[in-house]
Amino acid sequence: MDLKFSLCLVVLLGTCLAQKIRYDGFSVLRVVPKTEKELFALKKILDNNRQFEIDVWRFAGVVGKHADIQVSPKYFLQLNQTLAENGLSPKVTVRDVQKLIAEQELKNHEVKETAGVFEYGKYHTLDEVNNWIDNITKYYPNITTVFEITKSYEGRTIRGIRISTGEGNSKPSFFIEGGIHSREWISPATVLYMAGQMLDRYSADQRIKQLVDSFNWFILPVFNVDGYEYTWTKNRNWRKTRSKHGLCTGVDPNRNWDYEWCKEGASKDPCSDMYCGPKAFSEVEVKGVADFIMKNSKMMKGFIDFHSFSQLWMSPWGYTTKLPPDFKDQDKGSELAVEALEKVFGTKYQHGSIANTIYVASGSSADWTYGAAKIKYSYGVELRDTGKYGFLLPPDQIIPSGKETLEALIALGNFVVNN
Numbered sequence: 001m002d003l004k005f006s007l008c009l010v011v012l013l014g015t016c017l018a019q020k021i022r023y024d025g026f027s028v029l030r031v032v033p034k035t036e037k038e039l040f041a042l043k044k045i046l047d048n049n050r051q052f053e054i055d056v057w058r059f060a061g062v063v064g065k066h067a068d069i070q071v072s073p074k075y076f077l078q079l080n081q082t083l084a085e086n087g088l089s090p091k092v093t094v095r096d097v098q099k100l101i102a103e104q105e106l107k108n109h110e111v112k113e114t115a116g117v118f119e120y121g122k123y124h125t126l127d128e129v130n131n132w133i134d135n136i137t138k139y140y141p142n143i144t145t146v147f148e149i150t151k152s153y154e155g156r157t158i159r160g161i162r163i164s165t166g167e168g169n170s171k172p173s174f175f176i177e178g179g180i181h182s183r184e185w186i187s188p189a190t191v192l193y194m195a196g197q198m199l200d201r202y203s204a205d206q207r208i209k210q211l212v213d214s215f216n217w218f219i220l221p222v223f224n225v226d227g228y229e230y231t232w233t234k235n236r237n238w239r240k241t242r243s244k245h246g247l248c249t250g251v252d253p254n255r256n257w258d259y260e261w262c263k264e265g266a267s268k269d270p271c272s273d274m275y276c277g278p279k280a281f282s283e284v285e286v287k288g289v290a291d292f293i294m295k296n297s298k299m300m301k302g303f304i305d306f307h308s309f310s311q312l313w314m315s316p317w318g319y320t321t322k323l324p325p326d327f328k329d330q331d332k333g334s335e336l337a338v339e340a341l342e343k344v345f346g347t348k349y350q351h352g353s354i355a356n357t358i359y360v361a362s363g364s365s366a367d368w369t370y371g372a373a374k375i376k377y378s379y380g381v382e383l384r385d386t387g388k389y390g391f392l393l394p395p396d397q398i399i400p401s402g403k404e405t406l407e408a409l410i411a412l413g414n415f416v417v418n419n
């Protein structure tokens, strides 16, 4: 091979590696299984995801509740036909996934920023989030500190901020995490907005002051750091961690927790987006966060894992449709949260147990924080929207999402303190 050719190859390969995966002509189909038989058939089709190049945006789990399925143009007709043969009538909710990706990227690029001011109404890269952590803790040195969980599979540090006012040691704690599923960008963005408001409005707003003073806050904006970085650089649709398992990459970090691990609503197939991992806590990220929570679990009274999308405020259990003994109290917290949320812009959320509201999912964060770490008020929240944009929510919805979710948090915080 002559030098010129090998150089060219290197350049080509470089370009190749730098290129992002495109989703031109990919669409999202919505189907509602009306009977157990249809639900069973739908699950079977989704389990066979490689056959149709399917990427599930929202899984199927409950009769009468929809699933959202992304499909490539190559398999569009075939998938439609297979669904129809099983009595399912799909409707297109997204016509061109790449178009939405491009729009989100462009609008994000167009958000005006003031030098030296963090723009909350914009999606941020992992480096930018880390800068925010450094800067905000420097700006509020008396009430904030940085906490580090562990290093990720690819060696990135998982970091968050602790907000603690007054006599920190005698107070209950509250843990908030975003970005466990990396493509759900509204989650870290909403968490950052709320944390920023809690600090910026602490002195001037009595309700915020009360919320902040009630707990020691542990706020982790980006849980799945490797996946998040990957959504910015390579594949906007990436959900899992980035650990290697044979031919496939990644474990679903919200199926990897050591509580009723890998039962219904999780997959043993390493190529599945719901892969539970080779064992419980196989993922250093999940193990790290769990150890951190367990170490502080005595005083930990609240936990929220923020996801998107579907607009749901949910409590355990995820692994079974049976309700836990504390469900009434837990769901009361959800009810108060969604009532407060709706008052801001009229955004409607549903609430209930995870398994009854969205689908059965075992080995999820909230089941473990409740079942193993004994945090009674443990929640999984699906933020905006209901599927028009899905994960590709335009940045002009970040601040509205942050505002309404902060109201929900204030209502829930009050409730938890008084119970």
Ligand SMILES: [Zn+2]
Pocket (backbone or CB within 6 Å): 181, 184, 254, 307, 308
């Ligand atoms: Zn999620």
